[in-house]
Amino acid sequence: MSWxxxxxxxxxxxxxxxxxxxxxxxxxxxxxxxxxxxxxRGVAAFDYDNDGDLDIAVNHxxxxxxxxxxxxVLQENTIGQKRNYLVVSLxxxxxxxxxxxxxxxxxxGSLNQVRLKSAGSAYAAQHDGRLYFGLGDATRVDLLTVxxxxxxxxxxxxxxxxxxxxxxxxxxxxxxxxxxxxxLLGGFR
Amino acid sequence: MKKRWKIRxxxxxxxxxxxxxxxxxxxxxxxxxxxxxxxxxxxxxxxLGSLAEALAEGRMEAVLxxxxxxxxxxxxxxxxxxxxxxxxxxxxAGWVAxxxxxxxxxxxxxxxxxxxxxxxxFEHVKVKLxxxxxxxxxxxxxxxxxxxxxxxxxxxxxxxxxxxxxxTLVPGEQGHxxxxxxxxxxxxxxxxxxxxxxxxxxxxxxxxxRANPMYETExxxxxxxxxxxxxxxxxxxxxxxxxxxxxxxxxxGARMALYRNLGSEGFKEVTAEAGxxxxxxxxxxxxxxxxxxxxxxxxxxxxxxxSGGLYRNDGNGSFSRESLTLDPLVTVAGAADYDLDGDLDIYLGRxxxxxxxxxxxxxxxxxxxxxQLLRNDGNLQFTDVTEAAGVREGxxxxxxxxxxxxxxxxPDIYVANDFGRNAMLxxxxxxxxxxxxxxxxxxxxxxxMSATFADADNDGDLDIYVSNxxxxxxxxxxxxxxxxxxxxxFRQGTMMEDLPLYREIVKFAGDNWRNYGDGMVKGxxxxxxxxxxxxxxxxxxxxxNPLGWxWGSTLFDYDNDGLQDIYAxxxxxxxxxxxxx
Numbered sequence: 001m002s003w004x005x006x007x008x009x010x011x012x013x014x015x016x017x018x019x020x021x022x023x024x025x026x027x028x029x030x031x032x033x034x035x036x037x038x039x040x041r042g043v044a045a046f047d048y049d050n051d052g053d054l055d056i057a058v059n060h061x062x063x064x065x066x067x068x069x070x071x072x073v074l075q076e077n078t079i080g081q082k083r084n085y086l087v088v089s090l091x092x093x094x095x096x097x098x099x100x101x102x103x104x105x106x107x108x109g110s111l112n113q114v115r116l117k118s119a120g121s122a123y124a125a126q127h128d129g130r131l132y133f134g135l136g137d138a139t140r141v142d143l144l145t146v147x148x149x150x151x152x153x154x155x156x157x158x159x160x161x162x163x164x165x166x167x168x169x170x171x172x173x174x175x176x177x178x179x180x181x182x183x184l185l186g187g188f189r
Numbered sequence: 190m191k192k193r194w195k196i197r198x199x200x201x202x203x204x205x206x207x208x209x210x211x212x213x214x215x216x217x218x219x220x221x222x223x224x225x226x227x228x229x230x231x232x233x234x235x236x237l238g239s240l241a242e243a244l245a246e247g248r249m250e251a252v253l254x255x256x257x258x259x260x261x262x263x264x265x266x267x268x269x270x271x272x273x274x275x276x277x278x279x280x281x282a283g284w285v286a287x288x289x290x291x292x293x294x295x296x297x298x299x300x301x302x303x304x305x306x307x308x309x310x311f312e313h314v315k316v317k318l319x320x321x322x323x324x325x326x327x328x329x330x331x332x333x334x335x336x337x338x339x340x341x342x343x344x345x346x347x348x349x350x351x352x353x354x355x356x357t358l359v360p361g362e363q364g365h366x367x368x369x370x371x372x373x374x375x376x377x378x379x380x381x382x383x384x385x386x387x388x389x390x391x392x393x394x395x396x397x398x399r400a401n402p403m404y405e406t407e408x409x410x411x412x413x414x415x416x417x418x419x420x421x422x423x424x425x426x427x428x429x430x431x432x433x434x435x436x437x438x439x440x441x442g443a444r445m446a447l448y449r450n451l452g453s454e455g456f457k458e459v460t461a462e463a464g465x466x467x468x469x470x471x472x473x474x475x476x477x478x479x480x481x482x483x484x485x486x487x488x489x490x491x492x493x494x495x496s497g498g499l500y501r502n503d504g505n506g507s508f509s510r511e512s513l514t515l516d517p518l519v520t521v522a523g524a525a526d527y528d529l530d531g532d533l534d535i536y537l538g539r540x541x542x543x544x545x546x547x548x549x550x551x552x553x554x555x556x557x558x559x560x561q562l563l564r565n566d567g568n569l570q571f572t573d574v575t576e577a578a579g580v581r582e583g584x585x586x587x588x589x590x591x592x593x594x595x596x597x598x599x600p601d602i603y604v605a606n607d608f609g610r611n612a613m614l615x616x617x618x619x620x621x622x623x624x625x626x627x628x629x630x631x632x633x634x635x636x637x638m639s640a641t642f643a644d645a646d647n648d649g650d651l652d653i654y655v656s657n658x659x660x661x662x663x664x665x666x667x668x669x670x671x672x673x674x675x676x677x678x679f680r681q682g683t684m685m686e687d688l689p690l691y692r693e694i695v696k697f698a699g700d701n702w703r704n705y706g707d708g709m710v711k712g713x714x715x716x717x718x719x720x721x722x723x724x725x726x727x728x729x730x731x732x733x734n735p736l737g738w739x740w741g742s743t744l745f746d747y748d749n750d751g752l753q754d755i756y757a758x759x760x761x762x763x764x765x766x767x768x769x770x
Binding site: 018039042054058077085115120121122124128132 | 273277278279280281339346348351376378379380381382383384385386389390392394396397399400420423424425426427428432433434435437438439440441442450452473474475476477478479482483484520521522523524525526529531532533587588590592593598600638639640641642643644647648649650651656715717730731732733736737738740741742743745746747748749751752755756757759760761
């Protein structure tokens with residue numbers, strides 16, 4: 001049952017701002033193979049394969065179509081990894097350890113991007129706890145600023161693209177990396 | 190004295206009858222207008238259906254039959270496509286109004302021929318009546334239509350075209366015909382169908398969604414509000430074992446599951462060995478957060494038909510049940526440190542009890558089980574502070590998001606209600622919240638199903654994306670009559686209760702009744718923050734309100750180009766009938 005026929009999950013590509021400052025979106029789901037059809041419910045964006053771009057998982061309601069089950073979907077993104085990125089993970093000390101509520105602003109060239117660290121939102125979903133920034137062709141981040149939940153700010157300059165950084169509140173930043181694969185089994189901390 | 194009273198009574202009775210009559214006449218006039226509206230809409234819909242059929246079969250004569258014999262095309266009536274963007278195998282062509290003058294019906298034929306030329310086959314051809322803009326009866330009507338094509342080009346790529354037109358239709362012997370048309374906007378997107386691939390089965394993610402068996406039992410049969418059955422289920426990505434590989438939790442009707450990500454070895458289900466409930470129906474949401482600040486991710490389970498609760502992460506791959514127990518009917522959960530005391534508090538969105546209640550008035554449902562705010566007091570102990578904080582929000586909530594929209598340092602809450610209008614709850618910083626929905630212009634009375642804070646336009650402040658329903662036949666909503674609505678409120682006994690709301694809604698959406706039904710199914714909202722904490726819904730001009738019935742949605746930059754894209758999951762109830770209503 002639908003209101004429009006061929007109702008599918010959509011991937012709306014941001015084509016940039018129009019003259020009024022409104023981002024312009026075009027649905028590229030079919031063209032890129034992300035136009036699944038099902039009774040979608042929760043949607044989570046996370047980098048399951050640690051390759052520097054965000055993949056999409058979708059959970060469903062089984063519906064009423066005669067088959068009582070519906071398989072989970074994990075859409076692996078093979079596009080983002082072609083461009084540069086920066087991954088930021090945060091740790092609060094004065095604030096909550098997950099640093100939920102922190103906002104990170106990244107400047108590369110003339111582009112400013114903001115990511116909010118959240119835990120649970122949308123429809124019953126939770127996304128990657130790390131903050132992902134696409135950098136396009138830029139090989140460097142000029143300035144990264146963290147606004148912690150308590151309102152204090154910390155800034156870091158000249159970061160290399162395609163890195164994972166970990167920032168601990170009040171204790172600075174260190175270069176990190178994606179874990180090696182295959183992982184060491186039983187590696188609980 | 191007695192006589193005087195009699196006269197008074199008679200005058201009063203006449204007044205009541207008179208006023209009642211006037212009200213009835215007014216309602217009757219509206220009703221009559223609505224009926225005519227429905228009649229015209231049906232006729233216009235039929236015409237557009239014929240146009241779609243003719244296009245699908247490539248019968249140009251039949252296409253032209255949809256236009257009046259003296260149809261004159263000139264100026265903006267013509268359109269052409271321009272290549273706008275090409276990357277990652279993707280070709281996006283915009284349709285733009287052309288200044289080329291072309292003559293009458295031949296011009297239209299040429300336009301459609303150019304559109305059909307590269308097409309090998311269609312999988313979907315629709316021309317929908319989106320809205321009735323003006324109805325002049327015998328003199329015709331102005332409409333907005335949507336042309337939607339999907340199929341395969343001769344070069345092997347898949348394509349999808351969507352265009353919006355304004356048209357003037359005039360009645361004739363065989364129903365309405367198009368007397369003029371003007372392109373508003375359109376796009377053709379084509380590509381190889383690769384870039385994303387569903388790898389779930391390849392990486393051991395063998396989870397399958399199932400219905401909640403509780404709904405078949407006496408205890409939980411949702412007799413009163415049956416669609417409740419289709420609400421599950423959420424999912425969460427979290428690194429519960431701290432190994433740097435993000436794991437996946439899946440809520441479900443029949444049984445929730447936790448899958449551990451083993452890197453190149455894929456996912457493995459660990460629900461039982463992690464000490465979590467196995468074969469537990471009705472868990473809709475899992476929220477991972479370090480509630481005790483000890484360096485690992487604890488887990489809060491929220492249930493629809495069951496009481497969820499808190500599980501402490503023991504740091505060795507398993508969880509232990511803590512004392513915090515939740516009420517059922519939880520649809521969604523979000524954590525934030527609302528009182529800035531260094532630990533994470535919890536806001537729960539909840540629905541109504543489908544065994545006992547129907548939603549009250551569509552626009553302003555307030556009879557949910559009530560959302561809840563749980564304050565973290567340390568040591569994994571929580572206190573329900575909903576009343577003191579003033580965040581109960583009685584709408585049927587499906588989406589919540591925490592974000593500091595006004596940049597005053599305190600995290601605020603945006604609530605997306607399925608039934609009931611959405612709400613912005615500003616955190617005053619003293620433990621209380623104020624409903625700022627009106628002053629922030631964020632009411633959005635569509636069927637809200639998800640809410641996300643993110644900076645969509647890269648200007649440094651937090652915007653909001655909301656999932657709603659978008660119908661390509663919004664005119665149906667427009668034809669919902671005031672009369673029916675009033676009868677409904679009367680029957681449900683909410684009319685008097687709703688009066689304050691009408692004032693709010695009129696302030697927000699004006700006094701044109703058509704706007705209401707229209708606004709209910711206008712689709713997802715993109716609320717752009719002006720930097721001062723006031724929002725404007727730009728979804729329509731942004732192209733961010735695709736046709737469909739959206740649930741979970743999120744902003745993310747899939748192609749790492751620095752601009753935030755959107756993914757939205759679609760789907761109501763898959764049944765045997767797959768075509769549109």
